[in-house]
Amino acid sequence: MSRCCDVLRLYLVTDRELAGGRPLAEVVERAVRGGATAVQLREKALGAGRFLAEVAELKRSLAGTGVPLFVNDRVDVALAAGADGVHVGQDDLPAAEARRLVGPGVLLGVSVATPEEARRALADGADYVSVSPVFLTPTKPDAEVAVGLEGVARIRKALPDAAVLAIGGIDARNARAVVAAGADGVAVVSAIMSSPDPQAAAAAIRDEVEAGLELRRSP
């Protein structure tokens, strides 16, 4: 999944509330200028009609950047919008159903916490797994147990060739360690969405991701 790994370096997950009134497309555009390699639109409170309109708008604003757009949870919205990918959690549609619905041409990511969940997701058609939560974070208050750097390392060890993203409380201070522990990249919500300068925030995290990859290449 080399295309998948390249786009996983810095994966921005949106959060409208954290954008503090700024248009999502504006924050996303600045994050991409700073080095974000993928964007996931996550909308837990919008009806599917408005969600679809938001995806369509972001899709237009990302056109020509090469940065793929993922839709969280709603496979139907992803299909209607012609999104590049869809991401499902353990409480969403099962990975096998999501893959069956989107066909082979759409990227599919699945949130996992253990090597067993990761193995099953990949067998069911996931292009990448997202280890979550690495650290505890206020944007997912219901997550009670963080997997830590050990959790990332455990999944990398169990699945050496898998495309592995890490999410949960990741920012410029810890991104290097997360990637060094085995992630192909990091997914970030608040450290970018709530930053007054999303471009600088993204650039700083992206630098740390690249430093982490460098550490793994020359240990």
Next chain:
Amino acid sequence: MSRCCDVLRLYLVTDRELAGGRPLAEVVERAVRGGATAVQLREKALGAGRFLAEVAELKRSLAGTGVPLFVNDRVDVALAAGADGVHVGQDDLPAAEARRLVGPGVLLGVSVATPEEARRALADGADYVSVSPVFLTPTKPDAEVAVGLEGVARIRKALPDAAVLAIGGIDARNARAVVAAGADGVAVVSAIMSSPDPQAAAAAIRDEVEAGLELRRSP
């Protein structure tokens, strides 16, 4: 859409909270025994994974009854479950997108409040429109304006051949008048879901629907 009209006579929309701890499948089964002709599973609080499991369970329990199962809002869940139909509101995926995703073999219903919305929904591929809300109801506290019997009559007059369902505050006391005003059938939530005897409640409403159809046949 004659198949559609036959199944619209008494269309049960589920509400887990109103079932008061009874398994949904049990309430549904009793309603079907009482004369419900269609069932829509509506779950605004469940993740798609559990929603899909519930649809699958209801599908099994309806197998062989000839009663079609509709999924509210989530086109992806309907597709994954192989449901007979899907129902979208004005805030959900647009009817045209829903039709494109499900193809021609799945029934599609759309909530409307005006003849204009009804005309557009039918042009976009709806098999039936659901006029809503006919009366104000505690299960949809956000709906502020009821269309009344006049709203039903207006849509019937504008679209004489359309399959028209009516929903919102309908029970055995008003179902006859709603059908007499032009609906092909009624959708019911609380009058069945919260009844201690869903079979008797469904039978009483179904009788009133048939009486309303009789009134329209011999005015």
